[in-house]
Amino acid sequence: MDVERYKTMHNGLNEADYLIMELGLDDEIIAFLQNTNSGRATLQDLNDKVLAWIRDEQLERKIRISFVKAK
Incomplete structure (x- = not known):
């Protein structure tokens, strides 16, 4: 990943x-x-x-759960 893409991603997460x-x-x-x-x-x-809160906001179908791959 180049530096500019990293900065863009980092800024997006901060926002x-x-x-x-x-x-x-x-x-x-x-x-x-x-x-x-x-x-x-x-x-x-x-x-x-x-x-x-998830139920009140009807977010049940918008949140996904997954397993973390072992390192």
């Missing part, structure tokens, strides 16, 4: 984090969204509050 923070959501939901955005979310992030 996404900023937008998430501006939504005025609970800290646990923000943490879940940030972890999801960066590919680090796990099932441990899906507590009752986050699951309720």
